[in-house]
Amino acid sequence: MSTVAKLLARKERLLEQLESDPGPNERQEIERLLAQIETALSLLVPGDAATSTDE
Template sequence: MTTAAKLLAQKQQLLERLQEDPGPNERAEIERLLQQIDTALNLLDAGGAGGSGEEPD
């Protein structure tokens, strides 16, 4: 699984947790993690890594 795919999977899990109506502290933590994932995805995209983010063999 590529780095981008892993990040997208984590993002999906966090979005699902948000739909479960978490408490304010958990909501803040989830939103913080979502921001980190979005930043990482943007960096991967800007770096032209082709979405893999993995070293070739």
């Protein structure tokens, strides 16, 4: 599994956790991790990461 695929899989799991209505502290940690993933994706695949976050 490529690095990009691993990051996308992790992002998907975190987004699922956000949908389960976590507490404020957990939500903040999930959002922090998602921001890190977005940064990593933007460095690995310039231009593609921004379009994957549109909901």
